[in-house]
Amino acid sequence: MLAAHTVADVRRAEQGLADDTGWDVLMQRAARGLADILDDRLPPGATPVVLVGPGHNGGDALFAAAHLGERGRRVNLCLLDPDRVHGPGLAAALAAGASVVDSPRGHTHLVDAVFGIGARPGLEGPAAEWARWQREEDPWTLAVDVPSGVDVDGGTLPGEHLLADVTVTFGTLKPALLLGPAADAAGDVVLVDIGLGPHLATPAVETFTPDDGPPAGHRMTGDGPEHKYSRGVLGVAAGSEAYAGAAHLVVAGAQAGPAGMIRFAGSAELGRRVVDRAPEVVAGPGRVQAWVVGPGGDDGTAELVRAALTEQVPVLLDATALQSLPDRFDVPALLTPHAGELARMLGVSRDDVDDDPWGHARAAASRWGATVLLKGRRTLVVPPEGPTRANRSGTRWLATAGTGDVLAGLAGAWLAAGLTPLEAGSVAAHLHGAAGVRANPGGPVTASGVAAAVPAVTADFLAGDLHRVRDW
Numbered sequence: 001m002l003a004a005h006t007v008a009d010v011r012r013a014e015q016g017l018a019d020d021t022g023w024d025v026l027m028q029r030a031a032r033g034l035a036d037i038l039d040d041r042l043p044p045g046a047t048p049v050v051l052v053g054p055g056h057n058g059g060d061a062l063f064a065a066a067h068l069g070e071r072g073r074r075v076n077l078c079l080l081d082p083d084r085v086h087g088p089g090l091a092a093a094l095a096a097g098a099s100v101v102d103s104p105r106g107h108t109h110l111v112d113a114v115f116g117i118g119a120r121p122g123l124e125g126p127a128a129e130w131a132r133w134q135r136e137e138d139p140w141t142l143a144v145d146v147p148s149g150v151d152v153d154g155g156t157l158p159g160e161h162l163l164a165d166v167t168v169t170f171g172t173l174k175p176a177l178l179l180g181p182a183a184d185a186a187g188d189v190v191l192v193d194i195g196l197g198p199h200l201a202t203p204a205v206e207t208f209t210p211d212d213g214p215p216a217g218h219r220m221t222g223d224g225p226e227h228k229y230s231r232g233v234l235g236v237a238a239g240s241e242a243y244a245g246a247a248h249l250v251v252a253g254a255q256a257g258p259a260g261m262i263r264f265a266g267s268a269e270l271g272r273r274v275v276d277r278a279p280e281v282v283a284g285p286g287r288v289q290a291w292v293v294g295p296g297g298d299d300g301t302a303e304l305v306r307a308a309l310t311e312q313v314p315v316l317l318d319a320t321a322l323q324s325l326p327d328r329f330d331v332p333a334l335l336t337p338h339a340g341e342l343a344r345m346l347g348v349s350r351d352d353v354d355d356d357p358w359g360h361a362r363a364a365a366s367r368w369g370a371t372v373l374l375k376g377r378r379t380l381v382v383p384p385e386g387p388t389r390a391n392r393s394g395t396r397w398l399a400t401a402g403t404g405d406v407l408a409g410l411a412g413a414w415l416a417a418g419l420t421p422l423e424a425g426s427v428a429a430h431l432h433g434a435a436g437v438r439a440n441p442g443g444p445v446t447a448s449g450v451a452a453a454v455p456a457v458t459a460d461f462l463a464g465d466l467h468r469v470r471d472w
């Protein structure tokens with residue numbers, strides 16, 4: 001897992017580390033890591049311009065500029081305010097041959113060290129002009145710690161900000177590097193270890209890496225003899241006359257997961273069609289360990305939600321079912337809206353949700369006492385308490401009809417197999433994204449194709465070796 005911590009937690013951890021080592025050591029570790037990455041990423045002979053702000057973020061970059069100068073590279077510096085600049089850093093950079101210039105214009109390589117975790121979101125004055133220049137001339141950009149101007153803790157973009165191709169961050173990730181829309185401004189994220197680990201508290205946000213395997217607790221890792229019931233039975237109440245395809249796709253997603261059996265609850269006619277295509281499915285009532293209700297549903301969905309909730313097993317509610325929520329959940333619940341559905345649940349506009357997805361998903365998680373999986377380019381899985389999971393796997397080609405139904409089935413299967421809503425939702429989102437990449441690297445996919453790619457991706461995940469999960 002990669003973790004992201006809030007500014008307050010980073011400050012506390014830095015203080016703890018600085019108590020042991022002194023502040024200078026922290027900045028020198030950050031600066032050396034930054035210089036190594038710049039050395040690696042800048043083309044030979046390129047002269048970067050560093051936009052230097054008034055705080056330690058600027059200080060990091062100035063010491064990095066000094067390292068680059070000592071290694072023979074020319075570096076230009078643009079100071080936001082010559083009266084407020086990290087003095088020892090500037091002295092070191094100038095001594096190593098860096099030059100101060102008036103404007104970044106004409107540079108093809110930019111280092112953004114205007115603001116770090118001390119930033120108020122939104123740039124003004126000369127910093128805002130730098131952001132406009134960047135949009136015009138589009139230099140390759142490396143951001144130091146975070147792109148300047150973003151809302152570091154909330155991941156929103158309330159005003160003018162810089163964009164990065166690469167962000168080099170120190171000690172731990174920051175929420176804005178994992179949460180949309182700010183994460184889209186950060187480019188690739190590279191973490192430099194400055195020794196903060198032992199001082200860090202519980203993260204605010206986490207994300208799977210390709211080396212992460214499954215969490216403990218699903219029924220496939222038990223020691224005892226396994227049979228289909230011990231692996232978990234998933235009940236699926238999905239599809240309708242108008243949306244029969246949703247029933248097939250939820251079942252396809254569910255069959256790609258770890259559950260031992262799927263029961264289909266729906267009209268006799270739809271049940272026959274589902275079993276025709278998927279003879280492993282049992283149509284009709286019986287005990288289940290979890291329910292998926294709602295994809296492709298009709299007027300009857302409210303009743304199906306009520307019936308599922310009386311069984312006192314975990315539920316996943318999607319699509320139409322999201323319009324029939326109880327006041328609070330008394331069973332483990334995973335709600336899987338897209339931005340429009342979450343907006344309707346909360347009585348806000350879709351733009352509101354798009355501008356602040358994490359804030360709205362957290363509001364819903366706390367309102368209903370449920371885990372909210374907000375689908376999108378960066379799917380979030382937000383429990384009522386504790387760290388959020390941000391998903392980074394996937395491809396833009398997953399934005400196609402039916403992939404949400406496959407995801408619902410897959411997450412439901414992991415719920416039935418014994419995972420918590422947070423684990424089930426985040427594992428399913430991770431595998432679903434990776435399957436989208438695996439189904440057709442670099443090109444379009446169908447929802448059925450994604451479901452078909454999930455089992456092999458799952459085998460790699462169970463082995464802790466799931467590579468090639470991103471393809472944007």
Ligand SMILES: NC(=O)C1=CN([C@@H]2O[C@H](COP(=O)(O)OP(=O)(O)OC[C@H]3O[C@@H](n4cnc5c(N)ncnc54)[C@H](O)[C@@H]3O)[C@@H](O)[C@H]2O)[C@@H](O)CC1
Nearest residue numbers: 026027030055056057058060115116117118119120122145
């Ligand atoms: N504390 C430390 O010793 C370490 C800090 N590190 C670096 O230091 C950074 C944090 O340093 P600082 O706390 O100095 O904060 P920043 O470097 O982010 O800058 C804060 C300063 O900028 C001003 N400011 C913030 N937003 C503004 C805005 N929108 N418009 C105008 N002025 C604005 C603030 O008033 C403050 O003076 C980290 O992001 C990281 O890059 C690293 O060197 C690791 C160790």
